[in-house]
Amino acid sequence: MDTQNNIEVLIVEDDLRVAEIQTKFIEQVGGFTTVGIAASYEEAKSYIDIMEPDLVLLDVYFPDMDGMDLLRELKQRKKKIDIIMITATKEFDRVQEAVTIGVFDFIIKPVIFERFKQALVRYRDYYFQLHNLGRQYSSVTQHQVDMLLRKEAGILVAEKTHLPKGIDPLTLEKVLDVLAKADSGLTAELVAVEIGVSRTTGRRYLEYLVSEEKVDADLSYGTVGRPERVYLVKEK
Known part of the structure; x- marks a missing residue:
C-alpha cells in the first residue's frame, strides 16, 4: 500500500494500448494506484519483487511466456498478491485452472468498463475487510469469514431494493457483526446501544434476521421481572 492507503496495482500486459486503457479504467475507480506496466515475464517478475503490489492484472498470452506460468509461480512462491x-482466452481448461489456483476474478477481453469496475470494487471491499480483520483480531468467527467470502447470501451483498422497507443493509451488517462477536445471546437493548440506534429499531432488525433464519431468538429468565428475548447468530 502507498502512503495514501491506495491498493497498488501492477498491470501485466504486452499490448501497450490495452494497458493504457486499463490504467485509465483504474483511475476511474477510487482507492487504487497503478504502480507499473510489465510487458514481459522478466519485467513482471522484477516489478513484483521490487514493488510488491497488492493486485496484479494478468494477461495469458505473451511472446516470451504464458501468463498461467507466472500465476503458478506466484502461488508456489506463496506471494501475498x-x-x-x-485475457482473450476462452478455453475452459485454462479458466478452470485459474479458478482452482485461486484468482480473484477472471475477465474475458474485450473488457467492458462496468465489468472491470465491478471486479475492482469487489476486490477493494474484500481487501479492506481482510486487513481490518487482521488488525483487530488474532482469530475470527464463522460470521466474519462468511463476510469476507461473501457467503451470507442475500444480506451482506444485498442492495436496498432487495430488502424490506425500513431495513438498511449497512445497519443489518452491523447488527450481525455485534451478534457474531458476542459470547452469548444479546437483548435488543444491548444491540441497539452497540450500533447507536433506538431499542425499537434494534428489535426490528433482529426480528427481521430471525424471520430470515439468520439469527435465533430465545427467552432469558432473570431473577427479577419478566423474561427478556435474547438473540444470537444461528449455528451453521
Whole structure:
C-alpha cells in the first residue's frame, strides 16, 4: 500500500494500448494506484519483487511466456498478491485452472468498463475487510469469514431494493457483526446501544434476521421481572 492507503496495482500486459486503457479504467475507480506496466515475464517478475503490489492484472498470452506460468509461480512462491486475469482466452481448461489456483476474478477481453469496475470494487471491499480483520483480531468467527467470502447470501451483498422497507443493509451488517462477536445471546437493548440506534429499531432488525433464519431468538429468565428475548447468530 502507498502512503495514501491506495491498493497498488501492477498491470501485466504486452499490448501497450490495452494497458493504457486499463490504467485509465483504474483511475476511474477510487482507492487504487497503478504502480507499473510489465510487458514481459522478466519485467513482471522484477516489478513484483521490487514493488510488491497488492493486485496484479494478468494477461495469458505473451511472446516470451504464458501468463498461467507466472500465476503458478506466484502461488508456489506463496506471494501475498491477488490476481485478476484479464485475457482473450476462452478455453475452459485454462479458466478452470485459474479458478482452482485461486484468482480473484477472471475477465474475458474485450473488457467492458462496468465489468472491470465491478471486479475492482469487489476486490477493494474484500481487501479492506481482510486487513481490518487482521488488525483487530488474532482469530475470527464463522460470521466474519462468511463476510469476507461473501457467503451470507442475500444480506451482506444485498442492495436496498432487495430488502424490506425500513431495513438498511449497512445497519443489518452491523447488527450481525455485534451478534457474531458476542459470547452469548444479546437483548435488543444491548444491540441497539452497540450500533447507536433506538431499542425499537434494534428489535426490528433482529426480528427481521430471525424471520430470515439468520439469527435465533430465545427467552432469558432473570431473577427479577419478566423474561427478556435474547438473540444470537444461528449455528451453521
